[in-house]
Amino acid sequence: MNRSGATRHNHEHSKIATVEKDALLHLDRLSKHFGGIRALDEVTFRLEENRIVSMIGPNGAGKTTLINVVTGIYLPDSGEVYFQKEDIAGLPAHSIASKGIGRTFQLEELFGSLTVLENAMVGGHTRSRSGMFGCGFRVASARAEEKRMRDETMEALAMVGLEDRAFHSISSLPLGERKLVGIARALCMKPRLLMLDEPVGGLAAHEIEKFLALIQRLAKEGLTIFIIEHNMPFVMSISEQVIVLDQGSKIAEGSPEEVKNNERVIEAYLGEEV
């Protein structure tokens, strides 16, 4: 790892940011290589607080890698990640999560041996403190905390509409509900930033509408939401800002309208004109 701490301000990329107020998340020339493959190549962007921002790009553009680097699953090769002005690049995943970044996974990554309620309660881990002995001996503080977490988790499940599924096993749920469990689990972390990896991939039209309403409601409550998605109508209708990634580099950024008409974007998706 050779992350250079120098010149993180005043370089040309940051001029793109529309208003120079404090960004919730700021990526500064973030790079990640896998062997000879440049999964992320000097990606720079800012996420303003309380917005819905999407990232699109062809398969293999590095979108999921970007979430994995930001959340600490992968170590970046170079560049910086600032969350609430703090450099979090290279921290272990669990510390980054406890700073307030919640996420979902493209393939849900739910805990198969836990019930829906228990899955979501795992999200509350960072907001509870009981240790091994408190839990094992059922001391009063641990019991009180468990009850509080359970009540809060039921609220989160109600928020996504799964309260009557609380005691079901994960394997008994259809895909749409599994994706909702993933969101409820991340919500239990009470994050400032929620990163959703293909939240509506593989869902039917009426389910997608539900997700649209849910995500807009979450944004209204003050959450900043970052979405990776291939479903263009969904992205275009929900996003305030769209970032386009192609072969590890950011090729465009702007409002949905701007991105839709950007030549480089059209090129990346449809190939060069002959």
Added chain:
Amino acid sequence: MNRSGRVRPHLPWFILIGAVVLLPVIIPSKYVIGVMFLVGIYGVLAISLGILIGHAGLFSLAQPTWFGVGAYVAGVLAVREITPPWIGIIMGALFVALISYSMGAPLLRLRGHYLACATFGLLIIGEIAFTQLSDITGGNTGLLDIPPLSINGFVFRNVFHYYFLSWALCIGSLWFYSNLIHSRVGRAIRSSHDSETASKSMGINVPRYRLQLFVLTSFVTGLAGGVFCFYLRFAAPSIFSFALLVELILMIIIGGIGSLWGYLLGSLVIIWLGELINVYLGKVLPVMTGEVEAVFFGVLIIFVLIFMPRGLSGWVEQLFRLGKRTYEQVRRNPA
């Protein structure tokens, strides 16, 4: 046992405690109670190992070593009259916790069969150490003349006393573990087994919880070792060997991976099957008991894996569900 996350029922606990208290009254046979002592102690070991393998996904095979270290430390402290016997048990368990902490910190970075190999190494080292440190442990002859356990002047003289001690430890650790796995810490541990990536992304410090659980289960196993050495009044390297590990794994598989009560059931079944084979087959085929036992358990494990892959506990659960369904059907149309 109850995986639904609802309030857990109290009835099984009453049944278990009632059975343990009443058994010596109903069957006051020294032989039966002696075997039941073993069921309790092995139950502690099987539950501890089962929680590591089944719930945390840590294939740690050093369980007999922790058991042995706990037994030897408690035994040596008592033989040399360094501490009162009951303090020796606690010192033994603390010593085990210390070793397992220093071994676990580097070893738990390994996954799957690599962890199994490394902890298997610990098992072998333990066996050699028990034999070679003969100044302390008595070597191959074993540690002899361990005095009986006494607490505050009360001497554990007969097998009934040890029976109650072993089951107090067993029920206590079952209660502790089952609280644990249904709590914040337990969910952290179980979730890291299902998806480590997601677990970390929820803010769980996975290595820390793994190490905590590893040390905890070793500590409890060490306690069981201390109790065991005072019951036998003797300790030898061959007791804490690979054979014990095989027996424990057998209990876990037969009981059903994933259920704490199942591991205890596994201990009950395996210990009694072993006794039956020794007592009855010994009379029929006096020359080949050892081989028969090995072959019998080998065949048994194959049958269990084919016909009840979730072990006895899974099978009992299925029976309960079937019974409930028929009961509801009968109630609906009482023709």
